[in-house]
Structures are given as structure tokens and as C-alpha cells.
Amino acid sequence: MPLDMWWFIGAAGACLAAAAALLLLPGAPAVVGTPGPQSVALLRGGRRAAVVVALVALHQRGVVTTGRHGTVRTDGWTQAAVRDRLQLAVHTSLRRPVGVRVVVTVPRVQKALDALRDECAAAGLLRANARWRAARALLCAVPLTIVTGLLVTPMTASNTPLQSAISTVPLAVAAALWAIPRRTRAARRLLESLRERHPLEQRPPRGGPAGSRVLTSVALYGDSALTLYVPHFAREGGLLGHGSRDTGFAVFNTAPGSGSTGTDHPGCGTSSA
Template sequence: MPLDMWWFIGAAAVCLAVAAAVLRPGTPTPCAAPGAQSVALLRGGRRAAVVVALVALQQRGVVTTGRHGTLRTDGWAPVAVRDRLQLAVHTSLRRPLGVRMLVSTARVQKALNSLRDECAAAGLLRTNARWRMSRILLCAVPVTITAGLLLTPATATDPPLKLGISAVPVVVAAALWAVPRQTRAARRLLVALREGHPVEERPLRGRPGEQRVLMSVALYGDRALTLHVPHFARDGGLLGGGSRNTGFAVFNSASGSGSTGTDIHGCGGGSGS
């Protein structure tokens, strides 16, 4: 192999090393237990968090369904909305919107960014800056290797050796790309919450059950929506949508290690109270 090719492989290895370091979660800051919206964000991303906020508002009579799968505010509801995400959702629904458009509004995006940052500070998500940097570095690996293969001279016996050694950084980059945005602490937290909040078998009614409804929707998504708020979920277009955010893998496993005890740190985000 020509010596020049080693420079490209070395550059790719440096990118991999920095990306691996960047993907390591920072030191968590202990804070209050996570609310249902934070749990939904960890499980299914931004859309899931907005759905929980919508259910919280609907349970309090602030939001109802509109025409053609849209949602709108209920003008007769006097309830004050204090939670940041719920307030952003409520103010964005001054005109009827579908869930996809609602998630993309500037107010809701800003509130979701704040919720994400709180979870990142708690060690449950990788920060936005680190996540983007890791993506850039991992994308640079195949580009660097391809440039090396194209720019370095080759002999008749070189190509197989080149391709064999050059494929290693690309394979490692693909493996690091598959690392989810949630940290290991977040995955343990979701498992523990599922064990503590098994899926309900019957709808919950009344104010005392509101928090359980929200946590159930946060943890189980469509399954909980069709159980607790079937008409609102169907008419409002809440069903059938997963997260579109890169890095937020929808968490469906109900099994896993047991107690997560002392090493789980919560994050903010109202649960509808």
C-alpha cells in the first residue's frame, strides 16, 4: 500500500476517536423526576412530547379537535396554562393545525429545545452540539477514505489490500452512527418507568387519574391513546406517527434490567399539572 494512503486512514481514525469521545454523555446534573413530556421525548422524540402536551390540555378542557384531523383551542376553557411546552402548543393553536404543522411551529420548537436541553443536562440525552458534531465527524470518515482511494496511486496488487484496510474505519463509523441519542441512563429510566407504570387495562377517569393517563401515553404511545382518549386521538390525527428526529429511536421494549435506583437523574418538563 502506498504510504500516502495511510495519511487518509489516519485522518479517518482521528475523526472516529473524536466522534467516540463526543458521543460520551457529560456529567449529569441531579434534578427533579422527569415529567410525562420529558419521558415522551426520551421514548419517541419531539412529536411524542407534543402529543402528551396535547392530551394534558385536552384533559383540562383547553384543547379539542377541529375539522379534517386538526386541533384547536377551546375558547370557553378558563384554565391557565403554565407549563412551557403546553403554553407553546396552546398559543400555536389559535388557528386549527395538524400535529405535524404544530410540531414545526417556532414557539413549539423553542419549547421542545428547552425540554431537550433539560434532559441533556440530566444526562439522559446527548447535547445538541455534541450530537451534531458527532454526525459531521462520522460523515467525514467515508469521504476521507474515498478521497484517499481516488487520490493515491495504486498497483495491480494494491486494490484488495487497500479496500480491506480502508473498510475498517467505515464499518466503525457505521456502528457509531447507530448509537442512539438517548444515553444508557435514559434507557434504564424508561425500563424502570415501564415496570412501575404497566400498561392500563381500562380507561382512567377523573382528575386523580390524569397524571397516570399522561405517563401512560408518554410510555406507550398509540396503545395508550386508543385506550384513554380514543376519539380525541383519532379525530385529532394523533395516531400512527413516530418520531422523525434523527437519533430518537422509538422505545418499545418493556423488558430489561430492573432497578435503576441511584444512577437515574430526572429532567424537567411538565406533565400536565
């Protein structure tokens, strides 16, 4: 029996059905309770955002400070005071001044971030890693299946226009499913609730805010909270998105009269962790 394009369209449809089931069917029920600031940052802005919160926490303890050219470095080696897994991994990775983007790529930091991601998945705030990867693999198989079918099936004047038109449907559905974020509805509701309970202040309170309040604000609002509560550390340490995505070091604008210390680069959004 000769190959027909309908076989490939059907195979693409089966991949889509399996991917949709993995992405849309309920996973682990959401656990009641508020996760820590680093988990909240991971849900809002991905892995880099979680590392930034860890750095701010270490800075508040006095064990991390700014380096040269938009980097961060250790300010002493008081590891005994660092108990959090991610913070300890970040702290022990700063053997030399490096940018935030470099810190995120360190293997021990990656493992700590993976553990944080798994905790969020177990709490029903992120789609489980195995289901997420399997769904992504199935979605990648859809265009490969359609293209293969177009290449190997015979072209006839009677069926080519119809089959070609219908073959675009699986591609459109795959693109729609690909756009589904990894964080769940429970995570989105949690972030909305936390923003209502912890609005961003217009100016820091007298005497300085409590450490937990700073971490929560940075986790929820990112750069806006950084410039409000720890402006010097954020600017000089390259935490504000000024870091080069290639090297992790800040890119400074030295043009006369520019009035700027850096050039913004796009940051990372929800994790398609």
C-alpha cells in the first residue's frame, strides 16, 4: 500500500492528542501554603530570577557584595550561616567575581534550581518535568512528521491542494500548545494573590524594610523592587538585566553625556524550565 499524506496527518494528530493530554489534564493538586521567595521568583521570572533573590538574601547577610564590571563576589566565607540549598550553591560558586548569567550556569546552582523546580511541581505550581519534556518532544515531532509526509508522498493534482491545506492545521495546533506556560493556574492565582497582599511600595520605609519583605518584593516585582531596596548592589552587581547574555558581565555605555550606566538587554521570562 503506497504511502499517503493522510497517514502522516493522522500521526501528527496522535502526537497532538498525547501532548494535549500531558499539558492540559490535571497534575498534582496544589498544596496549600505560601512558597518561599526563591520559589515565587522562579514562578514569576524563571531560573535567573530565583538566583537574583538568592543573591539579595546573601547580600543582606553580608556574605556577598559587588565586584568589578557588573559582577558579584563573596565578602567572606561564612558558609555556616548559609543553610538554604540554593543560596549555599550560589555562595560557593563565587570563587571569583562573575555575572549573574554565569552563576545560573554553574552545575551546583543548576542542581539546586532543579530541586526548587521539582518542589514547585510537587506543590502543583509547575507542570511535572517528565510530562513537560514529553509534551515538548511530541510537539516537536508534529512539524517533522508533516514535512516528512510532504517529502515522501507522491504529488497528484487531485489530493495535493486539500492535503496541503489540512496539513497546516496540526502545525497551528502545535504552535498553540507550545505557547502554554509551564506554570499552572494555581501558580498564576498565587502570584496574583501575593501581589495583592504585598504591593510594591513607592519608597522604602524609614529605617529600612525587613529582610523578608525585601526578598518577597524582589521575587514578585524584579527590577522595580531591586532599584527600590538595594539600588547600589543591583546596579553595580549587574542584577538589573544589564548583564551581557554571552558573558554575564555588564555592558556599560561610555558615550559622553549618555547619563546611563548600562544598556538594557531582554531578560528571561516564565520558565519553560
